[in-house]
Amino acid sequence: MLTSGRADTGDPERVNKKRRQQAILEIVAAQPVASQEELRQLLDDRGFAVTQSTLSRDLRELRLARIPTPLGARYASPDAPGDDHRTALEDVLPQFFASADGVGELLVLKTIPGGAQPIAEAIDAQALPEVLGTIAGENTILVICRSATARDRLERKLERVARTGA
Numbered sequence: 001m002l003t004s005g006r007a008d009t010g011d012p013e014r015v016n017k018k019r020r021q022q023a024i025l026e027i028v029a030a031q032p033v034a035s036q037e038e039l040r041q042l043l044d045d046r047g048f049a050v051t052q053s054t055l056s057r058d059l060r061e062l063r064l065a066r067i068p069t070p071l072g073a074r075y076a077s078p079d080a081p082g083d084d085h086r087t088a089l090e091d092v093l094p095q096f097f098a099s100a101d102g103v104g105e106l107l108v109l110k111t112i113p114g115g116a117q118p119i120a121e122a123i124d125a126q127a128l129p130e131v132l133g134t135i136a137g138e139n140t141i142l143v144i145c146r147s148a149t150a151r152d153r154l155e156r157k158l159e160r161v162a163r164t165g166a
Contacts, residue, residue: 020048021058028064032074039075065118067091088122090161097162098139102151105132107143109158116141130154 023046024039033039036055043050050058059065059075066073067088073095096115101108111119120136123143130150135142145151 016048017058020050021062023048024058024062024064028075034066034073034075060117063121065092065121066114067095067118089119089126092118092122093158093162094164097158100155100158102143102145102155104148105145105151107145107151107155109141109143111139111141113139115139128154 020043023043027033027039027042027046033042036052036059039059040050040052040055043055064075065088067076092115096111096119098110098112098115100110109116109119116136116139120134120141123131123134123141130145130153132144132146134144143151143154145154
């Protein structure tokens with residue numbers, strides 16, 4: 001098998017995905033992007049026709065989430081350094097959180113539509129000692145805690161952060 005040493009050789013779908021994801025990173029770094037539809041349109045302007053499901057997958061793989069900024073909500077990396085010491089959880093929880101309820105080791109968080117993924121990513125990034133893991137849908141997160149006591153402690157903490165942002 002003969003290969004050329006060029007980086008762009010290989011599977012055309014993989015090459016296109018890499019270029020598309022690079023374009024996504026460039027777009028969100030250059031300007032505020034508030035919605036997937038706005039991002040889809042900006043990608044289309046650059047010649048990348050993409051479906052909503054492909055765009056959602058790209059955003060997840062790139063670990064981009066909608067976070068609040070002085071310019072309004074925009075896509076950014078929850079791990080990106082901010083202007084202050086606030087964590088991603090302190091940024092997204094007040095914006096997206098609706099309610100919490102639990103039983104035993106299980107905590108169910110309700111969010112506004114589209115808010116579950118950013119909150120779950122932020123909880124996972126915090127590596128909270130109470131949390132074994134999260135599973136997120138569109139507006140619901142299942143948080144599996146280490147114990148019922150840990151769930152109670154986490155529920156109080158998340159409700160406080162959602163109210164006060166700290």
